[in-house]
Amino acid sequence: MDSDFRYNYYNLDSIDSVHHWSSNWDQLPGLSYIPVITELEDYLFDVLPAPVILKWLHRNFFITFYISIGYLLTILLLSYWMSYCEKSYKLRSLLILWNILNAIFSIIATIRMVPNFVYQYKHKGLVATYCQSDYYRDYRLVLWYSLFCLSKIPELLDTVFIILRRSKLIKLHWIHHSLTLLYAYYLFMDIPGTAQWSFGLNVIVHSVMYTYYALMIMKLPLPRQVSMLITTMQIIQMILGLIINMHVLWRKLNQSQCDCSIQRVLVSLFIYTLFLALFLNYFYKTYIVKKRKVN
Template sequence: MFGLDTFEIYKGNATETLHSTYEYKYALPFEKVHDKFGWTMYFQQNWHHSVSISVIYYVLIRVIQRLMRDRKPFNLQQPLFFWNAGLAVFSVVGLIRFSEDFFVNWYHSGLKYSLCHSCNPDSVAAFWSLLFAISKIVELGDTMFIVLRKRPLIFLHYYHHVAVLVYTIHSGAEHTAPGQAFITMNYLAHSFMYTYYAAAAYGKKLPKWISMVVTTVQTTQMFLGVAVSCYVYYLKVYTDYKCQQSMANLYLAFTIYITFAILFVQFFVDTYFKKSKSKSKVQ
């Protein structure tokens, strides 16, 4: 399927990949992927189920929306607070622990090296990379809170969830090197986003500019994703520099990041400019 099932990593005698050799000075006993080969093979053989999960997820939320049509919305403020607070803490810790590999390599070996070499599969970063992939399934629960509370559900919300899930699982199957930058940016954006949502669920009335900052961070992430993909494409096509990323995965990255960038810009304009104009007209 468009070359997406052609994995070279860990095939035959090819057990070596282009990855960092960085070792963390401090690691908790559980911060290690004990069967990197097994997990990689599992992702390769089952990555397409991320599409199946996405279809089931979409059908399920539409069914729940229909069931909720004539019902009163659930009051889920307290569960929503703990949900968002938990994901905020996870994102902050994940950012701190995962990004060390990426930034240390960037500092010592340059951006090109850090974007073309995946994290050390025997290190702490690999553990938090695996947790990141699993978290994309967990985060589908965000939508349940929206439909059960009968809040507006926009296309950007569920498209973003399923596209990130599919791309993350496929990237895990081939140890996509630019994933180091993508995961770092996502952890960062979600640190802001879930902290904001947790505060709102707690009942804090936050000024509009904070919401704008969160959306700006998310939108910037998408444009940086496009920029990283363009740079890796240049390296792979116009230079002899080797990068741990297949062309199929790279084209997939272009697809989701370009569409994300367009949709987030549209969301930003609709939310913060068109609504402001309409309010001024009413006044």
């Protein structure tokens, strides 16, 4: 990544003079035209330039703390209120629509994010996929990475549905939602190479996960193995995140080039270690312990 861009980024008023984004999508990796989506990207390119997006995310990171605190308080108050309610709320149609919308967003984000990752791997090698931040040159990626960060706010509604339907709310769920919101914004503020892995893996898993949830609420006959596969994908996501960030840390400590600050790497290692432990614990209790009890 251009060092001038990276550290002028913190001098937000100079960001326009450092790099000029192009709307000639044919010059960029991935699909140059996606019906409706490309028209939206063309429109936003004119009315919402990349510097505006990046400046807003950088200057408003503190909002995620307030949202996370409000989220946790909402869980406590809503759970308390539901304990006095005589009935639960099914919300079946609304929940189906909610999961379909999340699945569609994740699928489109995957289609937009992954091709650049594949291009980097083919032309620059594996290390470049997490040590080079030149993805910022593609306005579409800046846009969809930013939308990804913003999507972590409405995703908190998943928890509201769980509580109102009186489904079981596990620690993994609310810890994962609240910390992912904070982590996504904190990570992308630095425009690190590792964001390609963190965000890309997340939207791939969510494409499958929200599709599964929608089909499950529709009461379609789905084998239990599908749920197990999704949890396995999440565990693999955390393992890959750990391996990549450990290698980035090793490179940074050995003075090798890698577009990611040590602070972000250390936070990433903590997040991925915590999430891996939580998902492994969930997998063990859900698919191993319960299976033994059934047998």
